[in-house]
Every structure is written in C-alpha cells, then in structure tokens.
Amino acid sequence: MPVKDKKLVSLLELLENGGSVGEPDIRYLLDLSDPARTGLLFDAATRVRARYFGNRIFFYGFLYFSTYCRNNCLFCQYRRDNTGFARYRKSPEQILAAAGEMADSGVHLIDLTMGEDPVWHGQGDAGFDQLAALAGEVRRSTGLPVMISPGVLPDTVLARLADEGVQWYACYQETHNRELYARLRQDQDYNLRWAAKQSARSLGMLVEEGLLTGVGESLADIAQSIIRMREFPMDQARVMTFVPQAGTPMSGTVPQDNLRELVIIAVMRLVLQDCLIPASLDVDGLDGLEARLAAGANVVTSIVPPAQGLAGVANHSLDIEASRRTLDHVLPVLKKGGLEGASAGEYQSWVASRRESQVSQQENTGEPAYAG
Ligand code: SAM
Ligand code: MD0
Ligand code: SF4
Numbered sequence: 001m002p003v004k005d006k007k008l009v010s011l012l013e014l015l016e017n018g019g020s021v022g023e024p025d026i027r028y029l030l031d032l033s034d035p036a037r038t039g040l041l042f043d044a045a046t047r048v049r050a051r052y053f054g055n056r057i058f059f060y061g062f063l064y065f066s067t068y069c070r071n072n073c074l075f076c077q078y079r080r081d082n083t084g085f086a087r088y089r090k091s092p093e094q095i096l097a098a099a100g101e102m103a104d105s106g107v108h109l110i111d112l113t114m115g116e117d118p119v120w121h122g123q124g125d126a127g128f129d130q131l132a133a134l135a136g137e138v139r140r141s142t143g144l145p146v147m148i149s150p151g152v153l154p155d156t157v158l159a160r161l162a163d164e165g166v167q168w169y170a171c172y173q174e175t176h177n178r179e180l181y182a183r184l185r186q187d188q189d190y191n192l193r194w195a196a197k198q199s200a201r202s203l204g205m206l207v208e209e210g211l212l213t214g215v216g217e218s219l220a221d222i223a224q225s226i227i228r229m230r231e232f233p234m235d236q237a238r239v240m241t242f243v244p245q246a247g248t249p250m251s252g253t254v255p256q257d258n259l260r261e262l263v264i265i266a267v268m269r270l271v272l273q274d275c276l277i278p279a280s281l282d283v284d285g286l287d288g289l290e291a292r293l294a295a296g297a298n299v300v301t302s303i304v305p306p307a308q309g310l311a312g313v314a315n316h317s318l319d320i321e322a323s324r325r326t327l328d329h330v331l332p333v334l335k336k337g338g339l340e341g342a343s344a345g346e347y348q349s350w351v352a353s354r355r356e357s358q359v360s361q362q363e364n365t366g367e368p369a370y371a372g
Helices: 006-016 023-030 035-053 092-105 125-142 155-163 178-184 190-202 219-231 259-272 281-294 327-336 344-365
Strands: 056-066 109-114 146-149 168-170 206-213 236-241 278-280 299-303
Touching: 006 023, 006 035, 006 259, 023 219, 023 259, 035 259, 056 092, 056 327, 056 344, 092 109, 092 125, 109 125, 109 168, 125 146, 125 155, 155 190, 168 190, 178 190, 190 206, 190 344, 206 219, 206 259, 206 344, 219 259, 236 259, 236 278, 236 281, 259 281, 278 281, 281 299, 281 327, 299 327
Parallel strands: 056 109, 056 299, 109 146, 146 168, 168 206, 206 236, 278 299
Antiparallel strands: none
C-alpha cells in the first residue's frame, strides 16, 4: 500500500540528505507504528547506513567477567539485593582464555563488562590497577580493539585505561530524564555518570551511550536522549528493550513488544547518521537479529562463546549454551538481508579514523586533545 504521507516523506528526505531536525520531528518519527509508515522509516535508515558502511556489519564479543555489583539498579538482575542466583568472578587467566577464543571466532572487538564489583571498585588504586593491566593484556593478546563497560570510573583510572590503549568506554545513562534516572539507577549520581563519558572522550577514547525502553519513559524523553547523543557526539549509541528480571522490583513490569526498539534504532540512524548502532542479541536472541539489522543497526553485539559459563545482561543465558550467539549462526542472518561481515582491518580503520576526527574536533573547540 503506497503511503501518501507528505510530512513523513519530506522529513525522511530531509534526514537522508543530511538535514538536521528538532525535538518535535524526532518525537513524531518515534511515534510511528503502522507497518506502511515504519517500512518507509526502516528503508530510509538502511539507505543511510549503506552510505556510511556499505553492506558491512561489525561483530562484538561480549565478556561479562564479574556479575558481582555494589549498585542496586531497579531493572537489573545483577543488582546488589538480588540474592536469587549464583554470581561469578572470572580469573585473569579465564578472561584471557575466553577473549582469545572470541578473537579466534572472528569478532572485531572484545567488550569487557562487569558489575561494579567491590573487588575492583572498592580497593582504591589496587583494584583498578589490576583492571587496567588486564584490559591492556586482552588488547595485546587478541590484537583487537577493546571496549570496557565497568560502570563509573574515576578520571585517573580512565587515564590508565587510555594509556593501556583501550579504545572504547561504554557507560549507559539509560535515560536523560533525571527523575526517571534517579528511580532506575538508585543512589547513583547522574552528573558523575555523564562526566565520566566526557572525561573518556577528552582522553581520546571512543564513547558509547545507551538507552532502555519500556521502563516508563515518554517519547519526549527518548527524543531528548537522541538529541543529547547528537550533541555529545557519541561514537556508538544503543537502545535495548527492558527485559523484566525475577528477584527485582521491576519483575512484574509488562514487557514491551520490540517495535519501539526498532523504531528508535531507525530514528537514531537517521539523526546520528555515521554513529555505530548495535543490534543486541541479548534482548530477543538470534531470532531478533534480522529485524534490528533491517531497522538500520550495523554492529551485532553480545556474541558469547558457549561452554565458558558466561552470562548476558538482559538475558542471563538466552541462546548462549545452544551456541546461537556465535558467528556461525549470525552470518546466515546477515546474508538474508544482503549484508556481510566486515574484516577486522575494516573495523580497525573505522576506529582509527573516528579517533582522529574526534581529536581534531576537540582541538577546534579548545577541549584537551588525546596525547597518546
Ligand atoms: N555495571 C556496568 C554499568 O551498569 O554500567 C556495566 C553493565 S551495563 C553494560 C549493563 C547494561 O545492560 C545496562 O546499562 C542496561 O542498559 C542493560 N540492562 C541491564 N539490565 C537490563 C534488563 N533487564 N533489560 C534490558 N537491558 C538491561
Ligand atoms: C550487549 N549484553 O551488547 C551486552 C551489553 C555492554 N557494553 C553491552 C549490554 O547486548
Ligand atoms: Fe550493577 Fe550495572 Fe546492573 Fe546497575 S546495571 S546493577 S551497575 S551491573
């Protein structure tokens, strides 16, 4: 059915031509839901992706190396007060072995993620020294770029990670509505979390921001978040649908269907254009991948090797032990959508040129430049 929606068609055209839009237009796009209109939105988003990335998709290996956490985020199964499951903390040897296996399987980056584990976060410099050394060792031993997702870190520790050559800092605000943030990330300072990302950027690291949807946010909240991401500007921007977790205060929340996440991915692609946008296997598993790629995502994240006792974040075990979070399973899905895996070299060139352009942007705006 052809859609004669002049407003939508001209807005998509404007965005495809690199035009900038404000909050009301972003909110309007986020509200689309009928298949004819969302079809136009997804098609425009995939054309923009093709302009910047061709048909190439990047792959991130996910290594959740400690599920201990001192925080009490309302949405997260790993929150401090949840005693209903067994936690683990992998040793440096186990972490290096799992990272090596992931690298051999063909991922382009290793994402080292943890709860705010008191062993690393609660011992002053000693714990953080070990963390930085380990991240550097993973980078050197795999020869791949490394992302660290450790929660909020002091600037001195971010500087140590940058010295170790760690390329990415991931730290998700979840929402940029401060009241909603205060409910979700209980007792965690909004400004401190944002400032850690600014510090990482000024140290020359690339930065990923993330949103949760289905946690009581409004369309205006999501539009604001996308504007914040554009202003920063983020190097990678994700959205994940909230998956209710047993043993948490939000266990009874009715789960949202995945359409909103797809629409947010597409709107992010149109507004943020050359930013990396993940399709996470951690929400709907492998079955949810095709739709996320068709909405404009260009990175498959949460690739996890089986048989290592490793967990996901939103879904502790979905598809992991069945080996469905591996490239063998991901590649056929890409092929169906006319897409291909990038080479490790292509990903590394993207990272290098993005870092150069962030540095020159900072030099132009008088911000501190990357020194290493
Ligand atoms: N502990 C660190 C932190 O919180 O920054 C690192 C873990 S962080 C990568 C975990 C992310 O997974 C959260 O920021 C949130 O976006 C997502 N997440 C956690 N629980 C989730 C859930 N139940 N459903 C969907 N996404 C969730
Ligand atoms: C993912 N479970 O990619 C991971 C995680 C952390 N940097 C990423 C949310 O879906
Ligand atoms: Fe801890 Fe991160 Fe989960 Fe919050 S989201 S409880 S900080 S692991």
